[in-house]
Amino acid sequence: MAGAEPVAYSLITFTDPNTGEPRTGLETGGQVLPLTDANLDLPGDGSITMQAVIEHWDKAEPQLDLLAEQSTTEQSSDAPSWLNSEELTVLAPLQPRQVLQAGANYRQHVIDLAVAHRDGGGTEEEIRARITATMDRRAEGTPYFFIGLPTAMASATEDLVLPSYSKTHDWELELAAVIGKRAFRVSPEEALDHVFGYTMVNDITTRELVFRKDMPAIGSDWFRAKNAPGFLPTGPLVLPAKFVEDPQDLMVTLRLNGETMQKESTADMIFTVAQLISHASQQMPLLPGDLILTGSPSGNGAHWGRMLRDGDVMEGTITGLGTQLVHCRDEVAP
Structure with a gap:
């Protein structure tokens, strides 16, 4: 018709x-x-x-x-x-050459992190007020990116094996943009024209490995904290961009054993999807099939004081992107 x-x-x-x-x-x-x-x-x-x-x-x-x-x-x-x-048994929907991840890109998440670390001192109310006031200024700056490894990817239904070297494995559900055509030094206005579609990724993190206690001047160690096998459950699907009216109007929800832990709109992002792609493309060409993770909203395990355990079930949804259902199990020592 x-x-x-x-x-x-x-x-x-x-x-x-x-x-x-x-x-x-x-x-x-x-x-x-x-x-x-x-x-x-x-x-x-x-x-x-x-x-x-x-x-x-x-x-x-x-x-x-x-x-x-x-x-x-x-x-x-x-x-x-x-x-x-x-x-059908779904697999990770794609095999990107590059995985680029944005850190601390949701306002409420950044505020919660500041409170948890008592950034600058003061009461919780004072810290929240101070960090909230800095959000707009940060949005005029530069996003924080780090590199993920495609070998950490898994399907949306594979069991997550929790490595035995830690008990501090955490969840972070995220919207991810799939690059459709080469993007190098594109403007924010051009950026979404380079997006093929969107998928969902749970960016699993081993919290105790994020900061190197033996090398404090170096800062964060994302290689060890985030790249174990299965630490990037991806999918189950890729939704072409033409079916996503506004990537800044999607709901990100993660439930742990049926209890809602994360529930936030992508409108809470500090840097929009378009801004992230534009900033990332200033340093490196983004290639067709690459994944750009856009950060995770508040409500991860560090916030709740509760890490992943053997037998946990994570159910993740993002508007229009299907459902992830990941069962956690402890690693069995050889």
Whole structure:
């Protein structure tokens, strides 16, 4: 029908139930269509991966729009087979070359951190008032970035193995932007044009390893604190940017064993998604498929005085980005 709203869809990577191999699929309405060179014509060797879709989005987009539209109509006997999404094993949706993470990028989170560390001294009320007053000034400065490792990524449903060397593993649910085309020294006004879509990441952190007690002048040690296997549960899906009206109007919610620990709008970010991408691109080219984590809202374990334990279940949601369900278990010593 002319003028009808396009059918919204997301993209996932899943295990093919027949071959056991990773496959890329179009997901809409609880159905998944495996993408092949028979239903998606892209340049290259015919291998339909998430990376190929991102790099050739100009050609993939109209074809995917049509496939999503066909999902709502009666299919002929020779039409492509759609699968039930609930019966599939999802994988991390993409394999980025670079993972860039923004730290302390939510106002309430920064205030809570300052109170926890008694920054500058004073009562809790005095600290909160002082840090709140500095937020606008900080937004005129530069975001704090650090590098994550793609090898720490896991799917949205894999068990999180809690390393035995610490009992201070913490959660931090975050919105992540997926870069769609090379961005180098772009302005904030141009930045969102370089976003392919959005996904969800839980940035697990071992709190006691964040600061090097043996080298206090060096500062934070994000390599050891954040890059253990499985410390970046990602997905379950990538939602194309055209289906996200405003990335600064999404709700980030994490529940631990059914109890809400984090619940905040992305409107609380100090630096917007566009500003983060612009700032990051001033130092390094951002490449198609790269992940830009945008920081986590208040309500992590450090705030509650409660770290992750064996048997915990984390349920994470961000508006439109599906649900993560991660079970925690202690590492078994060899």
